[in-house]
Amino acid sequence: MPSHQPDDPFESRLSDALHHAGGSFDSPRTELTAAGARRGRRMQVQRRAAVAGSAAALALVGVGGALILPDDHAPDTRPASLAAGDRTAEKKTVSGDDLVRTLRELLPEGTFTAAETRGTDDELPPLVTGVFDDGEGPGALSLGLDRIAADGDEPIDPRALVLPCPEKGQGDMDSCTTELLSDGSALTVYQGYEYPDRRADTKAWGADLVTPAGYRVSLLEWNAPAEKGEPVSRPEPPLTVAQLKKVAGAEVWRGIIASLPVPEKPVSAGSGPSAQMPATVVMRKLALLLPKGLDRTAADSQEGFGSFVLDDGKGASLVQVNVQPGMSDVAGELFGADAETLPDGTRVTTRQVPGEKGGAGVVWWTVDTLRTDGLRVVVSAFNTGDQNKDATRAKPALTMKQLRDIALSARWTSDED
Template sequence: MPVERQYNDSDGSGERAFEVRLAAALHDAGDTFEADRGALAAGGTVRGRRLWLRRRATVLGGAAGVALAGVGGALLVPGSGSPSERPPAAVSTTPRPAASPTARAVTSDDMIGMLEKLLPEGKFGKAEGRGVDVSEPLAAPSAQVVFDDGHGPGAISVAVNRVLPGGSDARQAVQCPDKIYTPYDGCVTRHLPDASVVTVVKGYEYPDRRVDTKLWTANLVTPDGHHVSVSEWNAAAEKDAPISRAQPPLSVDQLTALAAAKEWRGVVDAIPGDPRQTQEPPVAQGDGRPVLKTLTSLVPEGLKVVAHGSDDDSEFSYVVVDDGKGRSLVQVNVQPDMSDVAKQLFGAGSETLPDGTRVAERKQPGEKGGAGVVMWTVDTIRTDGFRVVISAFNSGSQQSAATRTAPALTMKQLRAIALSPKWRS
């Protein structure tokens, strides 16, 4: 996965970055207990959309087991494993306009009541909710219930938040995830009559499919920046519950209608503004082409590029190559100003070249747990903090089983790519 860079706090961004990093760390540490799915959805789905791409190039820091993750900053967690695919309980850093002066307080019971009212006829159980908390403006209002339409119980949750219209979070909330990293059965984006955009993804709770629990999501963004995230499962809980029905309770059309319900927009309008957040101008969609172009140009002869993709921050790209012996995923992260984490990333076992560049090489199991998958990594950092880290896998996807005994690129070839002067351009 791409590794987030650290920033100084001269512009006040450090406090926000710390909140996000802390939330992500708590999420990873808490993977063993039940979380508030609704709060995670609205608080993390927008940023989590980005992390579906950005988490792909996580690099564990050698023997120390250092994982870098988070949004807008680097979090060093000694001894941690690779993050799960669940978007972290990160909080969107987009600005929040002031709450509507006519908006009344929205309680947890209100959220649960609205969700139940908007669902088809059936039985309800195990309801949980969070209302609009003026003292906690970063906590997303949410609700979750177990719904049974007579064909078996299924958990359904909704969470709402606000995103900047035209901003990167708004755009990424309604993007289909990349199948190389997030397996799913279908993804469709619709433009509604009121100019809202909604994307429905038919996916799975566990990307590696170790348990076949289905997770279907709908993310809707309105022209005014209302963000509604709805999730449903074919089980009574997102984790650790037996599959109780073949499909989640709501069809794609019903899921879309639930996300588009006007009631949720009133809740968003009641969310107080966060004075710590600053205005972010709308951004045009990036395509990461410079990094992808450079990576493609450095692929050794004899390897055919059969798939590729990029993160829109232009720091991360990947290619899937095939030498006729099976597909192999190759991903690269290019980051400036990483000197402040050099000691954690390049410890014992790393080497220093004559020009001061530090290099660390690692061979380890693939982080997502695909059967027999291994990950070979070469991590480099120049004296000015310019970092290039490249990894190759013996599979075309981190979630699928190994397609070959070793990655298509040797460690020597990965090293040559990482140290190429082309990255400077």
């Protein structure tokens, strides 16, 4: 695909760790990287997305709890593990009201007022957002459920998809731990801030769980009645780390996720120089190559493609990468006489042009590279988080040098992440 036509196959996912209650999923704006996508309403938490992202949660010990059904359903007397697994599959849909009632039962003493809900019959993944008050002040709360597709015949690796903690000494967080559970699930629990630069006192805490079956639970909370735009109402979010784990890890959520349609599996591309890079690998490599200290507010991916919405405190900036093997035969169409040729034979072209998706004032910076083995890596950045919307800043969050360093990194040809 010619480099002047950016590959933008995704809509911004509700993943931004459960983007505010606007209907999307927005994950916390912290330095947490999404291996696949706040993973997305911006950590991408749309069905069949690899994310990155958002806050997902784990269950430590089987925190049971039968699905709370509408009043006209008789109570389930079976063990919670069965009620959560079997019965949800039998039930065609779980409404948004069902999810709210279940969430209320799992929360500690207090009141929960729902703002937005989506059940299992919605086109987008199940979601509950609202405000929880334990008597010490209201705090925004978001719960998202999703089902992740495997990459071809490869089994799902929760460690590659769960929200990873920043490297030691990096990121502005009070606490972050990622652990592998006895059942193979991966769980990240973090205590951070809505704004990395601390321009507001809003804290964002969350739990991100990914199971070997591809079930993702995302639970986020704030110490204010809203993710953004409201003054803090309490020193810390209402749920403790232990409570985040308990609520997010409840077996009932896994049962509900099991009732969602099984995502289509990408066709395996096999291996070798012509093989497409799995979405999870693209996201992991891109996350590791991005400069430190940038808030990753959204993520999208598919085979050979990955993107993050970054925010350095100056506005959202979309960064995306295309990894395309076997492109030697179209080198003449992609690289003109003005292309740079490096000592190892890699060809490089850079462009700084206006955006083409309709957003006012949008600029699009690109570094396009082609290695001698035919591997093409294209890295682009925009001065907006959505190419279809107006610019949110003067320039992209990454410089041309940073884009070049990412595109030419040896990590793209390494077997290791």
